[in-house]
Amino acid sequence: MPFAPNRELMVREGEFDAQIRHLATDYNCLSLPEAVRLLQDRKLPKRSVVVTFDDGYLDNLTLALPILKAYGVPAMLYVTTGFVDHTSNLWWYELEFIIHHKQRLDYYWDGRHRTENTVGNHRKRLCFVRLSRMLKRMTPVNQEQFLEQLRSGFTPLPFSYRDHLLDAKQVGALANDPLITIGAHSHHHPVFSSLNNAQLRRELLSSTKLLEQWVGRPVSHLAYPFGGRKQAGRREFRIARELGFASATTTRMGHLHSFHATQLHALPRIAVGNGDTMTSFRWKLSGLECLMRRPFARILI
Numbered sequence: 001m002p003f004a005p006n007r008e009l010m011v012r013e014g015e016f017d018a019q020i021r022h023l024a025t026d027y028n029c030l031s032l033p034e035a036v037r038l039l040q041d042r043k044l045p046k047r048s049v050v051v052t053f054d055d056g057y058l059d060n061l062t063l064a065l066p067i068l069k070a071y072g073v074p075a076m077l078y079v080t081t082g083f084v085d086h087t088s089n090l091w092w093y094e095l096e097f098i099i100h101h102k103q104r105l106d107y108y109w110d111g112r113h114r115t116e117n118t119v120g121n122h123r124k125r126l127c128f129v130r131l132s133r134m135l136k137r138m139t140p141v142n143q144e145q146f147l148e149q150l151r152s153g154f155t156p157l158p159f160s161y162r163d164h165l166l167d168a169k170q171v172g173a174l175a176n177d178p179l180i181t182i183g184a185h186s187h188h189h190p191v192f193s194s195l196n197n198a199q200l201r202r203e204l205l206s207s208t209k210l211l212e213q214w215v216g217r218p219v220s221h222l223a224y225p226f227g228g229r230k231q232a233g234r235r236e237f238r239i240a241r242e243l244g245f246a247s248a249t250t251t252r253m254g255h256l257h258s259f260h261a262t263q264l265h266a267l268p269r270i271a272v273g274n275g276d277t278m279t280s281f282r283w284k285l286s287g288l289e290c291l292m293r294r295p296f297a298r299i300l301i
Helices: 013-026 032-040 059-071 091-101 121-136 140-150 168-175 197-215 234-242 258-262 278-286 288-293
Strands: 051-055 075-079 104-109 112-117 180-184 221-223 247-253 267-269
Touching (some): 051 059, 059 075, 059 168, 075 221, 091 140, 104 121, 112 121, 168 197, 234 247
Parallel strands (some): 221 247
């Protein structure tokens, strides 16, 4: 198996077209603000769906938007402002690049010098998983310091993802399309549970302030970076609510139900990735996968 740990974050253009066509034909496709309003009014129709994207990639504009417009399907774009203004790094892509091009990594961690053997795809995958877990526990400053150790030997590092990210004008252009809603996704894309209360509030407020400058209107919806149970919990839900966000989405697997009207800052989502066929896509939409994998999800907060 080739070393491509971030492949599952992508969907091919033709598959995305087929997926959106299926949604437009068989489902009630709603914007997130509309879905939230209907949830609160206890009027959310059956077979409703909201399409969301995270981070702020250029292909949201160049590839996804034309397909959404062709079928009249609205979407929510959660934008990481630090990726747009190039003050933050997509470390998971840089980590993949470094491991792919090195046969050994040397770094200090917990006061000790450590060496990772990265010869062969199996060792590279294990290394990526191990270092990703470490990086997710770090603050943005510590992430950058740690990556600087791993970059040793690349002068300069022949890696840049800037050409694949939206700029501020493009974020504004997307916001002006009637099908698109722009939401916040932090500034540095940290794991929120790794931050103290003051740091978390700064992340959210600085991100929202920049987005509102770029789009010229209030930004009132949030997606937690990474967004799993260990990355976003009761404290994060409370702070998002206190800061005035109308909703906040996690990456916890699940479908919207009437009880989410009182849990608008802990909304679930269904991930769709590179490995999904139309059969698995329909299976995920049916709710049966969630029921089988998380039978008690409706009571787990």
